[in-house]
Amino acid sequence: MEALTNRAKQVSHKEMTLGEKFYLPAIIKGLKITFQHIFKKTVTINYPEVKREISPVYRGLHVLKRDDLGRENCTACGLCAVACPAEAITMDAAERKRGEEHLYREEKYAAKYEINMLRCIFCGLCEEACPKDAIYLTDRILPSNYSRDKFIFGKDLLVEKMDARIDVSLRKKKKDDNSIL
Numbered sequence: 001m002e003a004l005t006n007r008a009k010q011v012s013h014k015e016m017t018l019g020e021k022f023y024l025p026a027i028i029k030g031l032k033i034t035f036q037h038i039f040k041k042t043v044t045i046n047y048p049e050v051k052r053e054i055s056p057v058y059r060g061l062h063v064l065k066r067d068d069l070g071r072e073n074c075t076a077c078g079l080c081a082v083a084c085p086a087e088a089i090t091m092d093a094a095e096r097k098r099g100e101e102h103l104y105r106e107e108k109y110a111a112k113y114e115i116n117m118l119r120c121i122f123c124g125l126c127e128e129a130c131p132k133d134a135i136y137l138t139d140r141i142l143p144s145n146y147s148r149d150k151f152i153f154g155k156d157l158l159v160e161k162m163d164a165r166i167d168v169s170l171r172k173k174k175k176d177d178n179s180i181l
């Protein structure tokens, strides 16, 4: 049969020498490599006890921001969904009713807003596309899970909590400076 590449190697079936049968040379060779590395500075960390320091502008879990009065900024314009290369964002828009002015900043809002975190590639284009300062990526790391359903993040997980506001000033500044992070 004709070979497709020249990378194939013939398997050697030669008899092992007496030294090889004792495995001593191989063991000594392995130990030599072990001792060469044992006193070197480690490049690994003992996660999760030790956490690696990450950039303050790390592109992690998204947040849907509120304004200073606590109203949701998102107006369900859909620009983030259009910009998303992974088609990870879906939403349903709704009209704000009388008496809901304290909940939503503008007359239209996202009644449903979901990001499929299994599709998301954390590129930050949704943040770039948003004209309402409504969506930002944060330095929070997406938690792991056993079920695929748990990776569909709805408003309950995305909208920032009133008593736990999330500082996105660094990312906002970079966005205002017009530089993609």
Ligand code: SF4
Residues within 6 Å of the ligand: 080, 083, 084, 085, 086, 087, 088, 089, 115, 119, 120, 121, 122, 123, 124, 125, 126, 127
């Ligand atoms: S970070 Fe990128 S992939 Fe993820 S939702 Fe935003 S635009 Fe889509």
Ligand code: SF4
Residues within 6 Å of the ligand: 073, 074, 075, 076, 077, 078, 079, 080, 081, 091, 110, 129, 130, 131, 132, 133, 134, 135
């Ligand atoms: S997050 Fe921004 S871009 Fe996306 S729908 Fe809301 S206002 Fe529009």
